[in-house]
Amino acid sequence: MPRDPLIGIVGKPSSGKSTLLNSLTDANAAVGAFPFCTIEPNQATGYLEVPCACSRFGKDKEALCKPNYGWCTGGKRHVPIMLLDVAGLVPGAHSGRGLGNKFLDDLRHADALIHVVDVSGTTDAEGKNTRGYDPINDIEWLQDEIRLWIEGNLKKRWGSIVRRHTATKSSIVDTMQTQFGGYSSQTWMVQKALDRLGPSIGPLESWDDQTITKVVRAFMMEKFPTVLALNKMDHADADKNVSKIMLKYPNVKSVLTSALTEIFLRKLNKQGFVHYEEGTEFVDTCEDDPVNLKPLDDKVLARIEDIRDLVLYRFGSTGVVQVLQAAASVLQLVPVYTVKNIQSFTGGNGTNVFRDCFLVKRGTPAGAVARYILGTEVTVAAIETVGGVRVSEDAPVDVKQNDILCFKVAPRAKA
Ligand SMILES: Nc1nc2c(ncn2[C@@H]2O[C@H](COP(=O)(O)OP(=O)(O)OP(=O)(O)O)[C@@H](O)[C@H]2O)c(=O)[nH]1
Structure with a gap:
């Protein structure tokens, strides 16, 4: 992942977004300063709970684990992760209703979404008080709004997109990646979306409206993987709505929350x-x-x-910790620890272990992790993992595999 992962919190008014955001961002322990370079007004730091590497090596017993950012208690580490508050989505948002376009625009940079669904059935699609509302509607219209927004942007320019595609003899992946680039898309996402659809979609020049809809839907699954937070599960009417949602969307990750x-x-x-x-x-x-x-x-x-x-x-819980974990898992995020000393796992100060932890996508090559963390200006001479074992630049990171790394930086050449 080329930048810090960002998780968008979406949902209709009064579904509980702010309440969820507050509970995810409220750090109750001494927390290090803010780790991210820029933060927008609608962004906040959440804390993702992961089993810390310190417990793997018995270091949790010695209370030596004092993260630079977030905190660790008894081997449970809370790693900062950026959250984006996307408020104000209502049906019709794609056509500008309720400041819809502004909020959809915010969404561009989200890597995954937590859709907060009010399963109590006590608020309608606009968030007004009611009884017996079916929250399945919310899951559908919200996905539709995002799709119609992307589709609208695409269709506005479709004629010139096709002309350019033909004139430059580009591949469908390249043409669509150019179009989806504004949503922080990456080529592999477009490729996976097209693979999902197979050859039946035919050449781009022949795509009709239905095909464009199919392509956008497939792209959304890659760009905005979504976890449902079935919120207000403490309410008496929640049970029947939860069962309906689970039956209708068996493949969508959902977590019951209060x-x-x-x-x-x-x-x-x-x-x-x-x-x-x-x-x-x-x-x-x-x-x-x-x-x-x-x-x-x-x-x-x-x-x-x-x-x-x-x-x-x-x-078993209020589900709040778990819903963030579910979002991290759809993004396949793995905590990677970088240390100065690969024998003792200490950092710069020489005493505390596993000071730095970054969330990166499973399978990212160790060399790319080094560039992500250190930038491209430094030259990494060698990478080591546990036991001082050398790791190649191409070796992928995963849980308990190349997830503790020590970068040996080459001295700068004298000018
Ligand atoms: N029973 C119950 N009520 C909740 C829960 N979460 C939030 N609420 C209530 O739902 C109402 C709306 O919550 P908010 O967090 O303000 O909702 P929101 O989605 O941020 O609303 P907007 O700011 O209008 O977009 C408040 O009265 C909350 O107290 C929950 O888990 N259970």
């Missing part, structure tokens, strides 16, 4: 009323630990009891 519950538990945790381990079903109150936790009134205790019954014990 963002509101997550926010509530984290707040109580911060204030010292509960001990809550994010991403798990475990919440202790003063009843479990009267020495260390502040007492709660009966009303809040009853609410926690409900949360345990309706959310945590039924689903």
Whole structure:
């Protein structure tokens, strides 16, 4: 991946996007300074939970793992990842409704989407209060809006695209990559989209509207892989809507979430009323630990009891940690640790281990990882992994394979 991965949070008004975003970006531990070079007003840093390399080598026991960015507790590492808040999408957005074009434009740079779906059925397509709304509609119209937006941009210029394609004798992949370049597309995405459709689409000159729609749909699957956050699962009407969605979209990754519950538990945790381990079903109150936790009134205790019954014990967690993990997994992101000393895994300060961790796409060659992290100005003389074993520039990175790297940089030639 040539730049930091970016995950867009989309969904209709009042589906719970801000609540989810707040719960993903609220770092409750001492967190290092902001790692990314630029941040736009609609971007925020989320924290992806991954098993840290420190636990693989027993270093978690020694409390030596102090990441430069994010944090690590008991071998659970929270790696910063950029999130994009795409608010304001409503049906008709592609034709400019509700500032739609502006928000769709923001979406261009997203590498994956988390679509927050309100499964309680208590808000309509525009986010207004109602009862018994079928959230399947939202999954359909949102995908349609993105498709119509891309299609609209393409069709506006279709005549000249075809003329140029014929005149330059370009391949379909090259022509479509030129057109999709504005969506931060890469050639392999266009190739995979076209492979998905096979030869039946015929030469580009013969494409009709239906074929263009098919091509755009296939491209969207590569460019905007989507995870559904089936939010408000704490609501009584959620169950039947969740089953319907799962039956209709068996191949779409979906995670049940209750963002509101997550926010509530984290707040109580911060204030010292509960001990809550994010991403798990475990919440202790003063009843479990009267020495260390502040007492709660009966009303809040009853609410926690409900949360345990309706959310945590039924689903195993609030789903918030898991939905970000699902988005990272559709992007095939692998945490890669770069160290100065490959024997001790320490960084510049010589004491703490695995200070730096980057998220890169599985299979990226080690040499490309070096260029991504160090830039293209430096010359990497050698790359080593665990045990001081040399790694070739072409060797792919994967979980537990070339994911701990030490770059030996060649001295700069004197001018
Ligand atoms: N029951 C329940 N309510 C939730 C949950 N998540 C969010 N809400 C509520 O849903 C309402 C809308 O949430 P927001 O996070 O503001 O929704 P949004 O999608 O950001 O809305 P816009 O800013 O209008 O785009 C608020 O009243 C939240 O408290 C949840 O998991 N369960």
